[in-house]
Amino acid sequence: MAGVQYTLNRLVLMIPTFFLVMIIIFLLVRLLPGDPAIAMAGDKASDADIAAIRDKLGLSAPLWTQFWLFLTNTLQGDLGRSILARAPVLDVVLARLPTTLFLTIYAVTLSVLIAGPLAFLAAVNRGKWQDNLIRAVFQVGLSMPVFYIGLLLLTFLAAHLGLFPVGGYGESFVDRLYHLFLPAVTVALYTSAILMRNLRSAIIEVIDAEYVQFARAKGLPNRLILGRHVLKNALISTVTLLGLSIGQLMSGTLVTETVFAVPGLGRSMLEAIFARDYPLIQGLTLTFAVLVSLVFLMTDLFQSWLDPRMRLT
C-alpha cells in the first residue's frame, strides 16, 4: 500500500515540475535572438511581411496571453502547429518518437551488455592489466566527442569495410537493429563508460565490505559470494545512474542523429532551435521531459523499493 501511495505522490509531484518546465522553455525560446517570423519568411522578406507573419503566428500578443494559450492548449493535448514542418507538432513528434525511443533503448541495452561483464572483470582483477586495459579503452570512448567517434565508425566500419549502412533507419525490426547499430554504439560508448566506472567501483566497494569479507572467511566460494551480494548491490547504483544519465543520453541523440542522418526527435530539436520554431521546440521539450520524468519515476520507485530512506518527500 505504501508503494501505491508513494507512486501517487510522485505522480502528483510531476505536475509542478511540468509547469516549471513549460515556463522555462516558454521564456527561454522567446529570449532567443531572432524569431520564427524572420526564420520562416526568410532573409528576403520585407519588414512588413515579417510583421504580418508575426501577427498571424500570434507573436504580437502579450507574453502572458501567449503563455496562457500555450498552457491551455497543451492541457487539451494541442501542441500547436510546427512553423517549420507546417504540420501539427503532435504529428511531427509522433512520427519521430519511435525512432528515438528505439535508438535510446537500443543504446541502453548495448551499454549494459558491454559495461556489465567488463566492469565485473575489471573489478575482480583490480589493479591488474585486465583492469587497466578495460578502463583505458572505456576512457577513450568517454573522451571522444560524438561528432568525431560517430564519423570514425562510419568511415571505417561502414564506408570502408561495408559492414554497416552509412545512414537510414531500416524498415523491419531486424533491419532497424542493423541500421541503427552504429548510432546506438556511439551513444552507448559514452553511457557504458560511465556505467562501467560506476559498476566497477560499486563492485569493489562491495568486495571490500565486511560482510563479504566475512562470508569469505566463512569459506563460501568466491563465485557464490560475488553472485549473491555484489550483483544485487551493484544493481541499485547501476539503475540509479542509468536513470540519471537518461537526460544526457537524450542529449547525445541530438548530435548522433545528425551525424548518422537518423530522423529522430534529437535532429528535429536542433532544426527547430535553428529555425526558432517555438511550437516545435516547446512540444519536443515537453516530450523529452515526459520521457525523462517517466524514467526518473521508475528509477525512484525502484530505489525507494530497495532503500526506503531515499524517498522524496
Add this chain to the structure above:
Amino acid sequence: MKAAALAAVLALSTSLTAFPYQSAEAVERGGTLNFARYDGSKLVDPIYADRNPDIWMVGSLFSTLLETDPDSGELVGGLAESYEVAADGKTITLQLRDGLKFSDGSALTGEDVVFSLGRARNPDLGPWSGLLSAISDVTADGRAITITLDNPDPALLSMLATFNTAIVSKAAFDAASGETDQEKSAAIFAAGSPGVGSGPFFLSGFEQGSTMAFSANPHYWKEGEDGKPLPYIDGVNFEVIPDDATRVLKLSAGEVDIAEFIPFSRVKELDADPAINMYLFPSTRIIYSPINTRETRADGSPNPLADKRVRQALNYATHKDALIQLILQGAGKPMSSPVMSSATRLAVDMSPLYGFDLEKAKALIEEAGLEPGTEITLTTLAGSADDATIFAALQQMWQPLGINLVAEQVDGATRGAKNRSGEFDIHTYGWVDDVNDPSQVTGWLGYYPTRKAVGTGWNNAEFNALYEASSTEMDPEKRADQYRQMQEIYAEAAPLLFMYETPFAVAVSGKVDGYIQTPLGNNIFENVSLER
C-alpha cells in the same frame, strides 16, 4: 598567391567537367535515382516555396509556361509553345501546347493557368507575389492565355519561366481538404502521394525532414532522344543527410548516386575517385559581407565603417584569390560585378573589382583618419568551417590597416535578426538568384526600400532612382545602361565586402548521366539516365 598553388588549381579545374553532356548512344530507360540532400523540403508548392530546398525542387513537379534554355540562357517555350508581347508591353499572349495533361491523366487547361497565376500574384498568399505586381488580369480562351499588365515590366517574361508561376492543378486544390489555400497546399503535400504534377515527376512519398520520393510523370509533355516522353528514370528517392562528411561517405559507399553540396575541401579527393564524377556547376551564388554604413552603430557609438574610404580600404586589403584558395580550394572566382554574379544577365565585368592593393588600402585608412587598433566585429555563422576560415584570414589581412577584427559567432536566425536591426559591423552572407533576371539581386543588395540595401542602411538616391526607372524600362539597351550605372555607383560606395562567386559542387556516381543543377540552383532530373 604563389604560382605553384595556382597551377595546381588550374590543373584541377580543367579535369572537372563543367557540364555533363548526354552521351550520344541510345539512352537507357528505367531505374530509380538515389539523391543525398543537405536539407529537406518542407513544402514544394510554387507559391509557398521560400527556402532553397523547396524552390529548387518545384521545377521537377510543376512546369512553367516558359523555360530558360540551360545552354543559351534564352527564354524558350514550356507549357506554352509560343508567346507574344504587344508593342506597348502591356499585353502578353501565350499559346498552350496541345494535349497537355497532369500526371493523373487529367487535362491541363487554361483554367489551371488562370488559377495558378491567380494564386501566384495574390499578395495575401506567398512571398513572391511582388514579382508579378505588374499583372492586372489573366484570362484564358481555349489554349490562348492573355496576361494584361498595368505597366510594362521587362522582367515579367522571365517570371513566367520562374518556379513561382509554375502550373498546378485546380482540380487537385478544389478536392484537397482544408479551408484556406495554405491549408490545402499543406494537406496535398503532407499526404505525400500521389501528388498531381505538371512537371517531369509527381510527388509519390514524403516524410518530413528525412525522405521524399518523386515518380516519373507518364504524361510529361517533353520528349526524350528516343522520341518517348521524358523522364528516362522511373523516379528519384531523396534522403536528407545534413552532415557533410556523412553525405560524402554515403556516396562513397554506393548507397546514393548523387551527393550535393560537397565541401570544396573535398572536391579534389572525390574527383580522383574513378567511380565518381565531380561536377562544379556554374551558379549565380555570390559570397559577400554586408557592411553597416549607418553613421552610428546600434549601441549609439560612432561607426567607423560609415566612412566610404574605410569600406574601400577593407575591400582593397582583402586578398580574394587567397580566400578562394583557402575556402574553395581554388574552385571559384572573385566577384567581378558588385551586385551580381557574372552568370546573371546585365552583369558588368569590372574585374579586378578592388584587386588586392595593400598600399592603397593603407592610404585610404590614413586619409579617413581611422585610429589604429579600431575594433571591428565580424559576425559569422556558428559551426561553419568556411566562416571560421574567412574570419581567420580577414583578421590577418586587415591587421596591417591597424584594424582589430573580432569574431562573433551566431546561428542563422540570429544573424538574420541582426541584419534586419542593423546590430552588426560586418557579417558573412551569401546569395543565389531565384529569378533569371538581375532585378531581384540588384534590388536586394542596393535598392534601399527593398531591405535597406541588404541591411547595410546604404541609401543612395541616384541608385534608387535608376532602379525604379529600370523596372519599367522595356528598351533592352537603356535598361542595360541603367544597370551599368547602378553597378558603378555601388562599386564605388562599397557597402559590401565584395568576395567571390562559387559554383555548386555536386558529386555524381559514374553510372549517372544527364544531371544538371542550373545557375539558380534548380535540380534538373528530367534528362537523367542510369547505367545498369
Add this chain to the structure above:
Amino acid sequence: MSDATVSSTQAVVRKPGRLRLALAKPGFMTGIAIIGASVVLALFPGLFAPHDPNFIDYMAVRQPPSWLHPFGTDLLGRDTFSRVIWAYSVNMQMAFLATVFALLIGVVVGALVGYYRGIADLVFGRVVDAIITFPFLVLVIAVVAVLGPGLINMYIAITLVGWVYYARLMRAEVISQKANDYASAGIVMGYSDRRIIFRHLLPNAITPIIVYWMTDMALAILLGSSLGYLGLGAQPPQAEWGVLIAEGRNFITTAWWLSLMPGIAIVLTGLGFSLIGDGLADLLRPRG
C-alpha cells in the same frame, strides 16, 4: 558502516599511511602527472608551442607531420601542434570554470535540503526535476544562444544547468549519512546544525561528489567541444580541441592528423581526470 562505535572524526582525519598508500598507486600518480603537465601547458603554452598558433601560411596548407610541424598543418597552414598546445589553456580553463561553481552551489544546496528536508526539499525537488528533465545539451545551447556565444557565457550556461547534478548527489548522500549513527549522535549531543552539516556530514558525503567532479571536468571539456563544434563555445581564432576536431573531421582519411592530435589531447586529459578520480575514491572512501 555497521560499526556503531564509529567516531565522527574518523572519516575526516585520515591516517597519514593512507595518503602514502594512494600516492604509491601508479594509476593515481599517472593521473596527477597528466593533469599536472596539462596545467603547466595551460599556464605557459607559449613556452612549449614552437609556432604562433594563429599564423596563417597559405603556402603550407594541410601538410602532413614533419620535423617543422610535428602534428602537420591545418586548412590555413597553421601549425597543428602549436594549436593543440594553446588549446590547453582554453580547455583546462573550461574543465575548471565550467564545473567549480556548479560544484560549490550544488554541494551547499544539496547539503541544506538534504539535512532540513521539508518544504525546501519539496521545492528543490521540482526545480531539479524540471532542469534535469531537459536534455542537457538543449538547455545549454538555448542559454548560450540567449546570452550570446563565448566562453564566459558557456560557463554560466553549464553552471546554471550543472549544479543540480551535484545537488542531487549531495542531497542523497546527506540523507543517507544523516541516518547514520554518528550524525544522530551529533544531534543528541546538541551540536549546531552548521557544525553537523559542515563538520560531520559534508566531509563524509563529499567523496562521491569529488569523484563525480573529476568525471564532470572531463565531461565539461567534451561538452565545450560539442559547443565549439556548433560554434557556440570558444570563439575563433582561439584554438579549442572540439573546434580543431570539427575542422579536421572532413579529412579523417586524407589529413588524419588534423583531428587525431586534438583527439589524443582530449582523451589524455580525460584519462588524467578519471585516474585522479579513481585514486581519490580510494583515498577518501571512509572505512567503517
